Amino acid sequence: MNDLTKLPVTVITGFLGSGKTTLIRHLMQNPQGRRLAVIVNEFGDVGVDGDILKSCAIPDCPEENILELANGCICCTVADDFIPTIESLMALDPRPDHILIETSGLALPKPLLKAFDWPDIRSRITVDGVIALADAEAVAAGRFAPDVARVDAQRLADDSLDHETPLSEVFEDQISCADIVLLTKPDLAGAEGIEKARAVIADEAPRPLPVVEVAEGAVDPRVILGLGAAAEDDMDARPSHHDGADDHEHDDFDSVVIELDEVEDVPALVARIETLAKTRNILRVKGYVAVSGKPMRLLVQAVGARVRHQFDRPWGPNEPRRTRLVVIAEHDDIDAQAIRAALVG
Incomplete structure (x- = not known):
């Protein structure tokens, strides 16, 4: 079986809230003749992204073609x-x-790419490309360390030590593994922020990479599908901080699911999420909110203190009206009781 008969797979990576689900939703709605399937790998116990995508299912990507893995x-x-x-x-x-x-x-x-080397699937699939999404505003602001000044001070004190934070390593590994980088939310970054973000990416990339500005996931599928990269055969060109390790750890991060009663005041909840992000170094909040008196559920997506929300669909007739939010942070910042108290107000 040659590469032309292998089933192509595109890996879409990117930091929390960079726009991966929005991009996939756009690709589903613009398949250009392809019959698509989607695998969503959630961090945490409550699937949000998979539910969003299933609500957008179309004949070229029906609901049964959208699978969610939430077990790590x-x-x-x-x-x-x-x-x-x-x-x-x-x-x-x-x-x-x-x-x-x-x-x-x-x-x-990169560890995911290594999975494609398993004999059971290697002869039948190929990694067409790795697409890394980078939030232009966040990259320009250098939000890959909880306290950048402190990390820089440590480096100056002892330049023989590697004091990079887990967040920076995640970002750098995603860029290093990519075939193309999509710079998202350019409107929030502005021209100066975009230029700075491009410089950061160029500095981190192990080789010249195309960088494309994308707003709301709207990119021509021809730009990112059909790359023919065969990334599983190109591992040496994709360096990682974890090369040589037997495995990699996810203990740096943790998540907690917070269940609340119906919410009366949405702006007040948004304000509490913003405060939570600032006071407890929360990376991501996502989930659904039951709003009193409203027949539709409220989808909430927060990246740091930037919160977006919208009503996405009516509650089902047998669906319990409850608020469930997944909160993701570095391990030491997860305190379920304190987080719940902050969200209840």
Whole structure:
């Protein structure tokens, strides 16, 4: 079986809230003749992104082609989750023409690429490309360390030590593994921020990479699909901080699910999420809110102190009206009781 008959897979990586789900939703709605399938790898116990995508299912990407893995990083659960999921998609009739994999925002892409070397699937699929999304405003602001000044001071004190934070390593690994970088939310960054973000990416990339500005996930699929990168055969060109390690750890990050009653005041909840992000170094909040007197559920997506929300669909007739929010942070910043108290107000 040659590469032309292998099923192409595109890995979509990027930091928390960089716009991965929005991009995939755009690709689903503009398949250009491809029958797509999607694997969503969530961090935490409550699937949000998969639910969003299933609500956008169309004939070229029906709901049964959208699978969600919420049992941890798929590169750490290859035999139990990843291989069976890939095989189930390949067994569909009709078979998908292209598979999109949305990694969690905390995933390291290179270990996932190594999973494609498993004998059960290597002869049947190929990694068409790795697409890294980078939030232009966040990159320009250098938000890859909880306290950049403190890290810089430590480096100056002892330049023989590596004091990079886990967040910086995640970002650098995603850029190093990419075939193309999509610079998202350029409107929030402005011209100066975009220029700075491009410079940061160029400095981190191990080789020249195309960087494309993308707003609201709107990119021509021809730019990112059909790259033919065969990334699984090109591992040496994609260096990682974790090269040579037997595995990689996810203990740097943790998540907690907070369940609340129906919410009376949405702006007050938004303000509490903003305060929570600033006071407890919360990276991400996402989930659904039951708003009193409203027939539709409220989708909430927060990156740091930047909160977006919208009503996405009516509550189902047998669906419990409850508020469930996934809160993600570095391990030491997760205190379920304190987070819940902050959200209740």
